[in-house]
Amino acid sequence: MEALTSNEEQVMGIIWQLEKALVRDVLNHYPEPKPPYTTLASIIKQLEKKGYLDHQTYGTTHEYFPVINKKTYQHRSFNRMVKNYFEGSAKNVLSFMVAENKLSEKDLNELEEMVEKLKKDKRS
Incomplete structure (x- = not known):
């Protein structure tokens, strides 16, 4: 699974906390300074493309949910860090x-x- 950027990790942290969310839900929980809605939507689409998120569609609205849990991500990230730096x-x-x-x-x-x-x- 592809590594996440710091912005992607921040968004995933919010979605892990919420368990499922619309883009506007993530934006509401995002700390200041908040990114533009379209930027956040792009980050979420990228997370879905990387395999971290999936969505359920309700009309024209997408509700996103994590495919990988936080503990699994932490485990993989830590192992990658230990391998690459230590x-x-x-x-x-x-x-x-x-x-x-x-x-x-x-x-x-x-x-x-x-x-x-x-x-x-x-x-x-």
Whole structure:
């Protein structure tokens, strides 16, 4: 599945939140500055073309809904990022986050607990 632009991700975030929406519904939930209606409609059509959305037609109105859920998209995006920027290594991701000071002490403690649990599970 083709990657999304930041504008497309923003629109998908709104549609995931709404679960199904008309273009005007997305526009109403879009933060300022809002794009022109026609620009937003074009982004939505592109999302449909990329396979992220489908629609149901009511007369001349299209109601759009996600074909891929947010969790699946997050999983694919994260895996792509790890592969492209961190040589496919979870260790490299964590090393980067530690080096950038992106993990709080609480985060580190929780990660340590997860690692210990994983070790126990693998021994069983």
